Each structure stands twice: as structure tokens, then as C-alpha cells.
Amino acid sequence: MGPSSMYNVALILLFSFLLGMSSAKLSENFYEKSCPKALSIIKSGVRSAVQAEPRMGASLLRLHFHDCFVNGCDASVLLDDTANFTGEKSAAPNNGSIRGFDVIDNIKTQVEKSCPGVVSCANILTLTSRDSVVALGGPSWKVLLGRRDSTTASFSDANRDLPAPVFNLSQLISSFSNKGFSVREMVALSGAHTIGQARCVSFRDRIYNDTNINASFARSLQAKCPRSEGDNNLAPLDSSPIEFDSVYFKNLQSQKGLLHSDQEFFNGGSTDSIVNTYSLNPLTFASDFANAMVKMNTLSPLTGSNGEIRKNCRKIN
Template structure:
């Protein structure tokens, strides 16, 4: 009897060990199964960003909007089906998320070279990193081995993704719900040092808020009138829109944050000191951003035999 119990416990521990090992992400995950994976993604991202610098910010945002909804599982890429409504029409995503075609093109190439091996979730994660690098940011090592979800959640996309009108406490709470510290939240917000936002999300700030540089507000009002022009674009970083640097934080100190949620990071509050640090030291920002991106990429990934490796990122197999 004792030997049977011992055997059972041993087999359970072995099984548990296998499951734990399967759940670990690794930077060398594709080194044997698809050695060209990382170079293929990098080449495609570099070309896309070279063609349109804004695409770098769009690919970074795709990854963020994926991970904040039930983890980094490429659910954001799924089109609607008869069984579920995807996340593309959620309020934070509708007529806003971009870059799907870039991911499609990468997936098509990888399926030719390594059929059924590289997940859409990993493509998103690597593409986010490579987008930052393509816009002069610093690189970081991306753990790999994620698998793709077989469903999506419109409701979670509507509730989990922090919005542009949140105040500081709301931002801290939203990121805390995903396991991030306030410092990590500020670092990740620094992703707004690239890209643009639509008039509809900064109209109220441009016309009604007082903690905004007067000349900056005037320029925004010319782009975004009190009515109409909802899709007119303004740079999130008015200084160097297409360069991944720390100018976003310097702009906040000059009250030139584009979104309400941006300026909330520097408003005589608890985040001011972090903004000051990143504004004064770009190396510290780059390091903290890379570490926070790795942590974000580790949000509830599907590994082992969970999920699947989608052949087409827009639909399940």
C-alpha cells in the first residue's frame, strides 16, 4: 500500500513537473523548430515601419490590447464568428486598431517556412519589440512559446483596456488589476512617445481642460474642432512622434500630454516623481519599459497543449 501511494505521489510530481516545464516561456523556443522566425518577423516589421512610421505604434498597441484581455493569446486578431463576437469592434478597438495586415503577412511567410509552428501570439509579442527598435528604441529579450486562443471576449475588451479619460487612480487600479506597479504603469504609458490619437479621444482635453499648455491647446483645437473631424490625428508626442525616446515625459512636464490620461501622470500627484526620473534619464526609462513589456507578455499565456497554433491569425483552425 505504501509503495502504491509512493508511486502515485511520484507520478503526480513528475506530471506536475512536466506541466510546469511546459508552461515556461523561453527566448530560444523556436531555435530548432523555426530558426528563421525572429528574423522573418523583424524584416517584415522593419519594412512596414519604414513604409509608414505610425505602423510601429500600431503594432505596439495591438500587443497591449491583446494582453490586457484574457492574456497574450492573440484573441484580438480573431474575426467575428457564429459562436462569438470578436474584440475588434470593442469600444477601445473599433476603427482604431491597425496593423492586422502586417501580422497576416508575417504569418503567411512563417506558415510557408515552418507550417504550424509559430503562434500568432508570439508574432504579436515580437512585432511589438521590433517596432520599438525600428523607431530607435532599445531592444529587450522576448520569452516565447505562447499558443493562440480559440475564442475572444468583446465584453472583456470593453472593460479591461484602460481608457484615455481615466484619472491617475483609475490608471493605477487598471494596471494593478493586471499585476503592475504604478512605476510599471508609467513606464508602459511611455509607449505614447510614438504614434497618434484621434480627435474624438482628445477633444475634451483640447477645449475644456486647464492643465494644458496654451499654445499646445490652440494647435490641438485647429486639428480637432468642437464638432466634426473625429478621425483627425494628432501626435501623442508633439516633439518626436516617430522616435522612441523619453520626450513623452518631458512633454508632460510642459503640460503637453495629448490625452487626459497622459497628463494625469504629471499633475501634482504620486506619479510626478516617476515622470521626473524618466524625463531626466532615458536609459532608466528604456530599461523599465523593456522589463514591463516582458512582464506584460507573460500575462496568462497559453502554453503546452492549451489553445492551438492558428494557421490563419484571423480565425481558429
């Protein structure tokens, strides 16, 4: 091969490399030409679901969080178990508690009708989290798109990586730090608990054994959550559970955090000042939450030729 031919081959390889790099980047207008109606279909599906059941907004936000914290935002959490495969749905932090799968299925069906095989389940999850927060009065943020779907999931990683409601502050800091989040970003993301509800099994130990809890608040919860039954009985995560606001932080200041892990953010430690800031400045919280969500949305996405575009979010193609 002569110098000219070698030069041409090098140019082709360089072009291919650059093309590969560009295809691996996330972009806000990723579906502008390939599926122009995708974002409006997803937004409409979320709005309908939240109008029918306001709690669903919190459930979709949590579903996205539980996806991204386990090997990145790749829709692995949506995969059903099979005879030969145990995925993330069966892991302790998820089993019996994460929900919203039917909403994702319905949205995916509508998107597939508009543009078959184009929009990934991972991107749908990312957009539903933003649209859910907006539907409940919270901030919006820029969502970069282009993720592809995983072809596997990890039961063990879900058990290991997702922070538990019994964690103390140092465990929480470690859990979020492992994903690249600062302490302030961690507290901002915890503000997601300004919407939604939790099961009795998640807060039973706190209302009977914690000392940093408002006594009347504990008694009111004990009526809903007996010592030995009612595991699935629900209680609101803050006193305005269908409004995305900063009341969560005010509740912490009054020792009325529902989960042990919530109250750890205001328990005489290093995060007390951040809680005070967010309680006094709702707009600061909203801005910090939105920025932290942008960061979370880009945790280890599958792009380019990695992964696939699932036809059915519950199973690989």
C-alpha cells in the same frame, strides 16, 4: 497491483507531470529547433512595415498591449467577428482605432511557409512589439516564447479592462494594478506614447475643456480637431512621434500631453516625480520600459496543451 508496479506507475505519473510543467514554461529559445528562422522572419517583416510607414511601429506595439490587457497575451484581439461571434475588435477601445492586422497577416504567412503550424499568433504579436520599438530607436528586451492562441475573445472584457484616454490618475492606477503593475511600471508603460498618433475623438474633450493644458498647444490642436467633426483626424502623441525617446515626459512637464490620461501623470499628483525622473534620465526610462514590457509579455499566457496554434490569425482552426 503489487508494490513494484504501483511504484512504477507513480514514477510514470511524476515524469508526465514534470514533462507537462516543462512544456508549460516560456523560453527564449522555444523555436530554436522547430522554427529556427522564425525570429528573423518576424524582425524583417516589422522592419519593412515600419520603413514603409513609421507610425506602424506604434500601432503594432499598441496592438500587443490591447491583446495582453484582455485575458492575457493570447492573440484574442486578432480574431475577426463572425455572424455568431463578437470579439474584441468591436469593443469601444478598439473599434476603428487598432490597426496593423495586415502586417501580422503577412508575417504569419511568411512564417507558415518556413514552418507550418508551429509559431503562434500570440508569439508573433509579442515579438513584433519588441521589434517595432527597436526599429524606432528604442530599447530591446528578452522575449520569452511558447504562448499558444486563444480559441475565443471577450468583447465585454475588452470594454472593461483597457484604460480609457479620459481616465483620471486613480482610475489608471486601478486599471494597471488589476494587471499586477506598480505605479512606476504604469508610468513607464505610458511612455509607449512617445511614438504614434491618436484620433481627434480621443483628445477632443481635453483640448476644449481641460485646464491643465498649454494654451497655444490646445489652440493648435483645435485646428485639427473641431468640436463637432473630424473624429478620425490624427495628431502626434508627442513632438517626436517616430522616435522612441523620452520627449513624451518633457511634453507632460510643459502641459502638452495629448490625451487627458497622459497629462494625469503630471498634474500635481504622486506620479510627477516619476515623470521628472524619466525626463531627466532617458536611459532609466528605457530600462524601466523594457522591464515592464517583459512583465506584460507574460500576462496569463496559454501554454502546454491549452489553446491552439492558429493557421490564420483572424480565425480559430
